[in-house]
Amino acid sequence: MTTVSVEQEIKSLKPFQICQFRDIYHNEYKLHRYIKIPYNKPDKIILCIFTSQIKSVEKRYIKFDNKSLNSLVYVTPLELPFLEKPTIIDCHEPNIFTKDRLIRHIDKDIGFKIKIEENIPDKIKDKLIYAILNSPIVSPETLFNIPTKIFTTR
Numbered sequence: 001m002t003t004v005s006v007e008q009e010i011k012s013l014k015p016f017q018i019c020q021f022r023d024i025y026h027n028e029y030k031l032h033r034y035i036k037i038p039y040n041k042p043d044k045i046i047l048c049i050f051t052s053q054i055k056s057v058e059k060r061y062i063k064f065d066n067k068s069l070n071s072l073v074y075v076t077p078l079e080l081p082f083l084e085k086p087t088i089i090d091c092h093e094p095n096i097f098t099k100d101r102l103i104r105h106i107d108k109d110i111g112f113k114i115k116i117e118e119n120i121p122d123k124i125k126d127k128l129i130y131a132i133l134n135s136p137i138v139s140p141e142t143l144f145n146i147p148t149k150i151f152t153t154r
Contacts, residue, residue, distance in 0.1 A: 006103055006106055006108075006111060006112045007099070007103065009112050009113070009114055010045070010099055010102055010103065010112065011099070012114065013036050013045070013114055014036065015036055015037065015038040016035060016036065016037075016038075016120045016125050016128075017035070017036050017114055017115065018033055018034070018035055018050075018082070018114070018115035018120075019033070019034050019035075019036065019047070019112060019113065019114050019115065020032065020033050020034070020112075020113045020115060021034075021105075021106045021107065021110065021111065021112045021113070022106070022107040022110045023105045023106070023107075024105060024106070024107050025105055031110065032049055032050065032051075033049070033050040033115075034047035034048060034049050034050065034095070035047065035048050035050070035089060035120070035128065037094060037128060037129070037132065037146065038129075038146070038147050039096075039145055039146065039147075040144075040145040040146070040147055041145050043098060043099075044096055044097065044098060044145075045096070045097045045098070045099065045102055046094045046095065046096050046097075046142070046146075047094065047095045047097070048089050048090060048091050048094050048095070048128065048132075049089070049090050049093075049095070050075075050083075050087050050088070050089055051087065051088055051090060052084075052085050052086065052087045052088075054074075054086065054087070054088050057072060057088060057090060058072065061092060061137075064136055064137070065136070067134075067136070068092065068135070068136055068137070070131065070134055071090075071091045071092045071131040071132065071134060071135035071136075071137075071138075072088045072089070072090060072091065072092070072131070073088060073089040073091060073124065073127045073128055073131050074086065074087075074088050075087050075088070075089060075124060079121060079124060080120070080124070082115065089128060089131075091128060091131035091132045091135055091138075092135045092137045092138065093137065093138075094132060094138065094142060096142060129146060129147075129148070132146055133146060133148065
């Protein structure tokens with residue numbers, strides 16, 4: 001049996017793949033799912049978090065304006081069968097990491113897993129990119145480095 005290191009797993013993570021890990025800098029002691037977003041800087045990894053805490057996240061962003069809710073991508077178990085309940089992918093605060101910084105965030109006792117079997121529909125991929133590009137919170141540098149020519153359904 002071959003053991004794959006966290007470094008190898010991170011290096012093999014492709015755009016729109018799901019990964020799961022516990023971020024030691026989060027207050028909660030639980031695993032979170034993230035989706036890797038394509039990014040024009042090969043030395044960076046950009047991840048958006050999945051959360052089922054829909055109401056609390058909506059409440060946090062509604063302070064900006066109603067349009068800020070457009071940068072939350074709502075998904076259901078019908079669209080993504082690995083989900084247990086309706087969930088959002090928060091595209092307002094994409095986490096940007098170098099490989100080394102991401103490794104420092106991962107709880108070593110739990111590890112890092114890529115959910116290779118998950119197939120993200122093109123419609124959701126497009127929603128994610130659109131949501132990031134239209135967020136009033138995402139930094140201009142991040143926006144500049146999101147490839148826009150990857151829309152699949154427009």
